Every structure is written in structure tokens, then in C-alpha cells.
Amino acid sequence: MSVTPATPLRVGNASGFYGDRFSAVREMLEGGPLDVLTGDYLAELTMLILGRDRLKDPGRGYARTFLRQMEECLGLAADRGVTVVANAGGLNPAGLAGRLRELAARLGADVRVAHVEGDDLMPRTAELGLGDPLTANAYLGAWGIAEALNAGADIVVTGRVTDAALTAGPAAAHFGWARDDYDALAGAVVAGHIIECGAQATGGNYAFFTELAAAGHDLAHPGFPIAEVHADGSAVITKHEGTGGAVTTGTVTAQLVYEVAGARYPGPDVTARLDTVDLTQEGPDRVRVSGVRGEAPPPDLKVGLNSIGGFRNDMTLVLTGLDLDAKAELAERQIRAALRGREPERLEFHRASVVRGYPDRGGGPAELDAPVQDAAAVRLHVEAVDPDPGKVGRGFGAAVVELALASFPGFHATAPPADARPDGVRFTAVHRPAPAVPHTAVLPDGTHVGVPPPDRTRPLVPVPEPPPPEPWPPGPTRRAPLGRVAGARSGDKGSDANLGVWVRGDGEWRWLVHTLTVDELKRLLPETAPLTVTRHLLPRLRAVNFVIEGLLGGGAGSGARSDPQAKALGEWLRARCTDIPEAFLP
Structure with a gap:
């Protein structure tokens, strides 16, 4: 990294999930100056997907997209002096690091690769009382990444770290923060949270997107976000000049309130106080994030467990025209009768409009005197779940289809019977003491450096609700x-x-x-x-x-x-x- 502590560290993001825009890595590297390029690949559902991959092949378990992106852009990153930090290692960060070294040798790229491990708790599930999951991963923090960067790594791949650690780790290494520099760390965590989901900070998925379009912002191809992190932890959120989308206090607010709970936003290294964040529009596509206060982290780490909780299948029938309630009631009665003696553990029926997509379980009313058939129809989803795949396999779908000539008028299904599929269950309310979880940085030369748990912790308790402002006066x-x-x-x-x-x-x-x-x-x-x-x-x-x-x-x-x-x-x-x-x- 070529910047000095007196200048901001430019951290860009090129992935918000496993499956995000493939070209974003190249776009970010070619679009303008960067010091660090991050990639977040690990949503909760992704860990389940990677767990299934590892069942098929123990050598897998990482985000293969990232490896293909590096095959295309590793030389470009090296030429531009951009450090790459990504959690694409998933369940196998050591395996991905090895593949990256092989790739670098093949391409003739002089890059040093490190990885962070310790989050995978599968070998210790019995000891830690975690049951028998498919995957078990603790959410590690920023200091393993910082150790790897301080040792000269050009690429750091991790397993399950917090999304914000991808930004906080490089910032801590660059500015030399101590582990109790809570305000600075909290600022970097907030900046990392803002950019972690990629284009969601630059106008993607934005509630007032029509206003951005009306103001002349091109939303066809939003650019990815950049956090210019300063030594005190404050940051400016921006994007490369000339890219699509927009960075406004609105787009940043939208991402700040995404998938958080209360005013205290806990992490392994610091608890950030979201009720202290100030946002200021400094100019076009530049929003300053300042004032963030931090506190000691909680004593426990979050542990994510994914399990194969049985098997599931579904069939979707279409109800059209009149008497929809009676048609749905008849279909449910007939299906339950057809499955008597082999009914799945869970059998659910719910409706949704074909055209309007009413989200409530009751489904929206079909349109009377509809000019097109779909407007006169609603879907009846039949969901079946059971530990025994035989109860929710093709036989379940066949039992539904056998009613085709003996049920409600207009009976038809949207798809033929299919095989049962694994039913993934995600448990999130599992925590274990931080000292029970190893956190190790494996440096480019192969040295293993242990990252100790925090010296100080603070139990996580809700912030008392502040007094509300005066109500808006009555009026029309x-x-x-x-x-x-x-x-x-x-x-x-x-x-x-x-x-x-x-x-x-x-x-x-x-x-x-x-x-x-x-x-x-x-x-x-x-x-x-x-x-x-x-x-x-x-x-x-x-x-x-x-x-x-x-x-x-x-x-x-x-x-x-x-x-x-x-x-x-x-x-x-x-x-x-x-x-x-x-x-x-x-």
C-alpha cells in the first residue's frame, strides 16, 4: 500500500455476495486509484451452499468465482499496487490460498498470499456443544487480516470473518491502531458495513431510485463503493468518477440500517454505536461519515450453524376465476386425504397473486372481469418438509398431480413433480466465549501467528430508547x-x-x-x-x-x-x- 498514515486509505469493494457482478473486480481496478480492494462473498445462505460443496469434494468449500476473477485480474492488481482482501476462503481458506499461489506462479505474478483461519469449528462441535451441523463457523474480526498485511501480504483470504472486518483490518494495519482504539475501529466498522454490500451503497436496491433517475443518475450499471478511511476512523463514501449510480446521504442511510438491530452494532473487535453516526453530503457522490463512537466488544463471538434439517418439496397449483376460497379449501382437503398415512411432518398451503404478488399469506383477490387470464388467477403453494426424503419426493408431487381431473375447475400446476431437496436450516442465536475460538493468521512465509482474544470486553445490553421528539402537530x-x-x-x-x-x-x-x-x-x-x-x-x-x-x-x-x-x-x-x-x- 503506497499511501501514508497522513492520507486516507482508499478501500473499494467489488463483491457483496457470492454471485455478484463478475466484472466488478476489473472495473474497480481500472476505474481509478485504490489502495485495497475487498470482496464479501459470504452471506449466511452461502455457508450452507459451500457446506454442500464440501460434502461433494473436501477440497472445495471456497468461492470459486473469486479464483476466476483473480485469474483475470491478479496481474492488474499487482501492477497497480492494490492489496486484495476477501472472505472468499469460505470453509477452506487454506485451500484457496494454495490455489492462488499456484495461479500466481503460472501467471508470473510476484504476489505474497496469506490467509486467516480458526473460524471453522466443525472438529470441535461436540466439545463446544454445537450439535451435529453441516457447518459451524465463528465470526472472527479484523486483527488476523491486520497481522497478514503487516507481514507484507498482497492478498489475504479469510473464512468467516465479519463483513466489516474486510475494511477494518486494512485500516488498523495501515494506521497502526491499537486494539483499544475503539472510536477509530468503530468508524472503520461502520464504513465497512456501508460498502460491504457493493452497489447497495451507490443506488442499488434504493427505495427512492426513481428520484435518482429523475436527477440524471444512470442506474443501469451502478459503480461499486469506496471508503476513504482516515486515521481517526472517519470516512468518506464515494465511487470512481464517471461510474453509474449515486452516493448520497440517502443511499448511505439505506445501507446503514440494513440488517442491523439496535444502536449497538457488535463485532469481535469493537461495538460501534450507530446512534452516534453523522452523515454529511460533502459534494457529488461524496458522503462523510463521522462522529462514530466505539465501545469494548462483547465477550462472546457469534457462531453460525448450518444444518440439513430434513428434506423439502413443493408444488404450485393455479386457482383461476370465481370461488377461489372454495377451490383452495377443496385442493387442501383432497391433498391431505391423498397423503393420509404418509403425510409429511410439515405441510403448508398459502396463496399469492400471479400478477400482483401479494406477500400476505392470504393472497390477494384475483381480478374480476380480468382482461388477461393471469390477472384472474392466484397461486396455491403447497410446501412439504420431512426428515424422510421418501415422504417429500416425487411421490408427494405425483399425489398432487393425480387430482388433476378430480379437483377444482381449471386445475393446473406450474411444474411437474420433482425430487426432494435438502432443507437447510440456519441457527443464528449461538454464541461462544471468544477465548474458546482460535484466530490464526498464516503469513506468506507459512508462519502461523495466533491472534489473542480482546483484553477488555463489555456485555452487550440495549441502549435505552432516547426520548422521542415532540409529535408533529395535528392537521389535515x-x-x-x-x-x-x-x-x-x-x-x-x-x-x-x-x-x-x-x-x-x-x-x-x-x-x-x-x-x-x-x-x-x-x-x-x-x-x-x-x-x-x-x-x-x-x-x-x-x-x-x-x-x-x-x-x-x-x-x-x-x-x-x-x-x-x-x-x-x-x-x-x-x-x-x-x-x-x-x-x-x-
Whole structure:
């Protein structure tokens, strides 16, 4: 890295998930100056996918896309002096590091490769009381990455580290931070959280995308984000000049409230206080992130477990025209009768509109006097799950299809019977003491350096809810979709959903904080009504965040929702109507 501690460290991101834009690595390397290029490949569901890969071939278990990207761009990164840090090692960081060394030798690239390991707890599941999972990985922090970089590594690949560690590690190494420089570390963690999901910080998946387009921002091919991290941990979020998308306080806020819980954002190295973040638009595509305070990390590390929780299958029938409730009731009665004596452990029926895609379990009403057939139809999803693959195999689908000439009028299915598939279950509420988890940096020369657990820790407790501002005064209102004034972004954390909602003015905040309560959320989203929902306030961001427990069943690889990772939950909420002060509406 060619910069000095007096200048910011330019950390770019080129991947937000396993399957993100392949060309982003080259685009980021060629698009402008960078010091570090990161890549985040490991979503919770990805660990399940890599676990299945490792079952087929023990030599796999890493993100093969990254290796192909390096085959194309390793020489380019070396020529430009850009350090590469990625968690693409997945379940086999040592294996990926070995493949990268072979690649570098073949290409004649003079690069030093290191890796970080210790997160894989599969050999110790019995000792740690983790059961019999498919994968078991602790979320490690930034200091193994920092050790590797301090030893001169040009490429560092890791297993399961926190997403933000990919930014915090290079920053800690570059600026020489101590392990108790909590404010600086917290600032880098927040910057890392903002850029970790790639183009989500530059206008991708943005609630007010139509406004960006109207302002002349090209969203056809958004650029990937860059964090210019300073020695005090503050950062400027930007992107390469001339690339698509936009970086605004809105796009940054949207990513800040993504998949977080309360004001304390815990990690292995530091707990960042999200209620201290200040955002300032410094210029076109430049947002300063400052004021972040940090605290000692919690004593325990999060451990992610993935298990094959049985097998699943599904069939989708189409109900058309009149008497949809009666047709659905008849189909369910007939299917349960056909499966009597071999009914799966879990058999669920739920409806969704073919065209409108109503997300609620009741499904939207089909359109009467519809000009096209699809508008007159709804889908009836039949989900079957059981530990015995025989109960949910092709025989399950065949039992449904056998009703084709003996059921409701208009009976047809969207696909023929298929084989059972593994049902992945994700458990996220598992923690183990940090000293119980090894954290090792394997340097370019093969030396193993142990990273000790933190000297100081602080139990994670919620921040007391701050007093709300004065309510917006009574006045004329108009019934309109919430999304006319509020943005939202949502996602998954295991079996729970996270839903962040923000507004852009102080008046709207005074209204939102008193209006969008837990009870109101449950009214607007009836699917959440029976569940435990917790609201957290982030006043500096004019945001509220909801954690909805159990919405996603067993997790992204298991749930029966049509949106198993809750990615569109926020957009459903924005489309729901409520009484909004006319002062806030066009």
C-alpha cells in the first residue's frame, strides 16, 4: 500500500455476495486509484451452499468465482499496487490460498498470499456443544487480516470473518491502531458495513431510485463503493468518477440500517454505536461519515450453524376465476386425504397473486372481469418438509398431480413433480466465549501467528430508547402509501427479519417516530402480528429499525415464504397505506 498514515486509505469493494457482478473486480481496478480492494462473498445462505460443496469434494468449500476473477485480474492488481482482501476462503481458506499461489506462479505474478483461519469449528462441535451441523463457523474480526498485511501480504483470504472486518483490518494495519482504539475501529466498522454490500451503497436496491433517475443518475450499471478511511476512523463514501449510480446521504442511510438491530452494532473487535453516526453530503457522490463512537466488544463471538434439517418439496397449483376460497379449501382437503398415512411432518398451503404478488399469506383477490387470464388467477403453494426424503419426493408431487381431473375447475400446476431437496436450516442465536475460538493468521512465509482474544470486553445490553421528539402537530392528512415519505430496506438474520425505515426531514421524523410503532407495524404487515417484534430508534439517521423474530422459519435456506430472505419486506411496508400529514406529500 503506497499511501501514508497522513492520507486516507482508499478501500473499494467489488463483491457483496457470492454471485455478484463478475466484472466488478476489473472495473474497480481500472476505474481509478485504490489502495485495497475487498470482496464479501459470504452471506449466511452461502455457508450452507459451500457446506454442500464440501460434502461433494473436501477440497472445495471456497468461492470459486473469486479464483476466476483473480485469474483475470491478479496481474492488474499487482501492477497497480492494490492489496486484495476477501472472505472468499469460505470453509477452506487454506485451500484457496494454495490455489492462488499456484495461479500466481503460472501467471508470473510476484504476489505474497496469506490467509486467516480458526473460524471453522466443525472438529470441535461436540466439545463446544454445537450439535451435529453441516457447518459451524465463528465470526472472527479484523486483527488476523491486520497481522497478514503487516507481514507484507498482497492478498489475504479469510473464512468467516465479519463483513466489516474486510475494511477494518486494512485500516488498523495501515494506521497502526491499537486494539483499544475503539472510536477509530468503530468508524472503520461502520464504513465497512456501508460498502460491504457493493452497489447497495451507490443506488442499488434504493427505495427512492426513481428520484435518482429523475436527477440524471444512470442506474443501469451502478459503480461499486469506496471508503476513504482516515486515521481517526472517519470516512468518506464515494465511487470512481464517471461510474453509474449515486452516493448520497440517502443511499448511505439505506445501507446503514440494513440488517442491523439496535444502536449497538457488535463485532469481535469493537461495538460501534450507530446512534452516534453523522452523515454529511460533502459534494457529488461524496458522503462523510463521522462522529462514530466505539465501545469494548462483547465477550462472546457469534457462531453460525448450518444444518440439513430434513428434506423439502413443493408444488404450485393455479386457482383461476370465481370461488377461489372454495377451490383452495377443496385442493387442501383432497391433498391431505391423498397423503393420509404418509403425510409429511410439515405441510403448508398459502396463496399469492400471479400478477400482483401479494406477500400476505392470504393472497390477494384475483381480478374480476380480468382482461388477461393471469390477472384472474392466484397461486396455491403447497410446501412439504420431512426428515424422510421418501415422504417429500416425487411421490408427494405425483399425489398432487393425480387430482388433476378430480379437483377444482381449471386445475393446473406450474411444474411437474420433482425430487426432494435438502432443507437447510440456519441457527443464528449461538454464541461462544471468544477465548474458546482460535484466530490464526498464516503469513506468506507459512508462519502461523495466533491472534489473542480482546483484553477488555463489555456485555452487550440495549441502549435505552432516547426520548422521542415532540409529535408533529395535528392537521389535515391524506391516506397514501407510507413509501411516499419513508424509505425502507430489509433483510434476513437467520430466522429473523430486519426492517429499517427512515425519513429525510425533521418534521417527517417527528411524525414517523410516533406513528410507526410496533402495533402499527403489525397492523400494516399482518404476517408479523403473532410474532415478537422489537423497535429500535436511531434519531441521527431519522430511522427506526424493527427486528421481527421467527418470520423466516428456519432461515433463508428453509423458510416457505416466497421471499425467504425478507428482501422485499420493506417494499411491502412502503406500499401499505396510512394517514400521512398533507404537509409531507406532493
